[in-house]
Amino acid sequence: MLSERTGQILNSIVKQYIVRAVPVPSQTIARVSSIRVSSATVRNEMAHLEQEGYIIRPHTSAGSIPSDKGYRYYVESLEDLYLPPAEQRMISHLFHQVESEVAEWLSLAATLLAQMVQNVAIVTVPKPSASKFKHLELVALQDSVALIVLVLHGAKLKQRLINFDRVVPQNELTRIANRLNGEYADLTSQQITARELVLTPAEQEVTHYLREMMQSEDEEEYEEPYLDGWHFMLSQPEFVQGRHILSLMELAEQRSLLKNIVPERLEGKRVQVIIGKENKDKAFHNYSIVISRYGIPEEAVGTVGVVGPTRMPYAHTISTVGYLSLVLSQLMAGLYGRDFTSELAPNSN
Numbered sequence: 064m065l066s067e068r069t070g071q072i073l074n075s076i077v078k079q080y081i082v083r084a085v086p087v088p089s090q091t092i093a094r095v096s097s098i099r100v101s102s103a104t105v106r107n108e109m110a111h112l113e114q115e116g117y118i119i120r121p122h123t124s125a126g127s128i129p130s131d132k133g134y135r136y137y138v139e140s141l142e143d144l145y146l147p148p149a150e151q152r153m154i155s156h157l158f159h160q161v162e163s164e165v166a167e168w169l170s171l172a173a174t175l176l177a178q179m180v181q182n183v184a185i186v187t188v189p190k191p192s193a194s195k196f197k198h199l200e201l202v203a204l205q206d207s208v209a210l211i212v213l214v215l216h217g218a219k220l221k222q223r224l225i226n227f228d229r230v231v232p233q234n235e236l237t238r239i240a241n242r243l244n245g246e247y248a249d250l251t252s253q254q255i256t257a258r259e260l261v262l263t264p265a266e267q268e269v270t271h272y273l274r275e276m277m278q279s280e281d282e283e284e285y286e287e288p289y290l291d292g293w294h295f296m297l298s299q300p301e302f303v304q305g306r307h308i309l310s311l312m313e314l315a316e317q318r319s320l321l322k323n324i325v326p327e328r329l330e331g332k333r334v335q336v337i338i339g340k341e342n343k344d345k346a347f348h349n350y351s352i353v354i355s356r357y358g359i360p361e362e363a364v365g366t367v368g369v370v371g372p373t374r375m376p377y378a379h380t381i382s383t384v385g386y387l388s389l390v391l392s393q394l395m396a397g398l399y400g401r402d403f404t405s406e407l408a409p410n411s412n
Contacts, residue, residue, distance in 0.1 A: 065117075070140065071098050072108045073117055077129045077137040081374055084300040086126030131339035131373065134351070138336050138377050146386040150179070158390060165189070168394055169289045172367060172387050177292025180380045182299075182371030188286040189358045189365035189395060193251040194219065194277050199244055201225075201236035201269065209236055211269065213276050216249075221276045231265055239266050243273070252277035288366075301349065301372040334385045339373045349373065353380045357391040359399055367391060 065073065072092055079087045079095070089105040100108075109127055112118045117133040120126070129137070146154075154175060161167040169186045176184035200212040207227040214220055243266065247255050252274045262270060293312070296302060334355040340348045353375070354368030367388050369380050396402065 065112075065115075065136070068098060068100070069108050069111065070136065072105060073112055073129075073133055074137050074140060076109075076112075076118060076127055077133060080128050081376055084374060086121055086128050088126035091126070129373075131341065134338045134373055134377070135341075138338070138381075141378055141381065144378055144382040144385070146382045150383075151386060154386065154390060158394070163398075165395075165398070168391060169365075172391060173289035173291040176367065176369060176383060176387055177295055179383050180369050180371070180376065181292070181295040182369050182375065182380070183290065183292040183296050185366070185368050185370065186289040186391075187366040188288070189363035191216070191362065192358075192360060192364040193253065194280045196247045196250050196255065196273070196277065199240050199247075199269075199273065201240045203231070203233040203236055206230055211272055211276070213273060215277070215280060219280060221280060223272060223276055225269065225272050227265060227268065235265070239263075239269055242266065243269060247273070252281065296371060299372055299374075301374065334381050334388070336377065336381065351375050351377075353377070353384050355384050355388040357388040358395045359392070359401060362399055362401075363395060365391070 075092050075095065075098075076087045079091060089102050089109055092109075093100065093102040093105045109118065112133070113120060113127065115132075116130055117136060118127040119130050121128065157171060157175065158168065161171055165188070169188060173184045173186040176186070195216040196213075197216050198214040202210040202212065204210055204224075207230050209225050209227065209231060211223045211225055212220070213222070246258065246260060250258070255270065255274055255277075334353060337347075337352040337354070339351060342348060342350070342352065347370075349372060350370055351373045352368060352370055354366060356364050357367050358364040367384060369375075369384060371380070
């Protein structure tokens with residue numbers, strides 16, 4: 064835990080570095096900080112921050128830059144984040160100018176977000192948060208081989224072969240399908256797993272395959288996300304030479320950028336921030352990600368986020384992502400004929 068004064072000095076270093084992109088000397092902190100302390104006191108505090116891993120000095124005689132740990136402290140200290148009313152009005156006005164089509168909304172959201180935060184924006188097409196079971200058919204093919212035909216809500220059809228350890232006639236397959244249709248109607252794969260049913264070995268095997276097929280559907284990316292803002296990131300001082308951004312652009316070309324930036328557990332109503340080495344993929348260790356869900360839980364959910372250097376204007380980025388998540392959720396609610404409630408609104412913290 065840092066003392067209040069030490070925390071204020073750290074946050075001042077972070078703010079100065081975000082704006083200027085050069086190491087911050089103690090004289091600057093003593094001059095611009097609201098804390099009335101001498102340069103010597105600031106130096107002592109900065110030595111403590113360096114020892115604890117919150118800041119780094121690139122050279123002995125240079126000023127300091129925040130580490131991932133320092134950025135994390137700063138982000139956690141941010142409170143009452145909101146987008147200025149003028150920017151909210153501008154966003155709302157622009158959305159009222161486009162056609163009432165999801166593609167138009169997502170394209171505009173990506174363009175606006177990139178322009179407002181001066182980094183790469185990514186917006187995904189909404190899809191069901193979890194597929195739901197609708198209907199199952201089992202068709203005998205030969206000997207112990209059968210075809211599973213699984214229909215999910217949204218007219219999604221999946222097929223897969225299943226090999227039983229014995230011959231299972233068509234009448235037994237029909238009985239199994241009829242029972243599972245009754246037991247699993249409108250359930251997700253997690254809900255099916257949670258059901259405590261007494262099943263025959265054949266029913267257990269079919270259920271195992273059903274869960275795998277549904278989980279595969281849940282993990283599938285239906286459409287390419289909307290990306291904008293590469294030119295903004297390339298203009299950042301960190302990427303002037305272009306080497307550091309190549310791995311990121313390669314991921315985008317390989318259609319695996321989204322898979323790598325979305326956390327395994329992305330909370331539905333919260334803007335999340337992943338900083339530097341908090342990312343599992345080494346390709347993202349020089350970047351931060353600010354990301355949120357939008358849409359209607361249990362119906363259609365998408366992702367809106369920003370990728371940029373760890374030297375990112377976090378307060379403005381978090382509030383912008385949060386507000387655009389709110390706008391897109393509101394639009395989706397209208398599209399689905401749902402009343403917009405606070406349950407759909409993300410928290411910007």
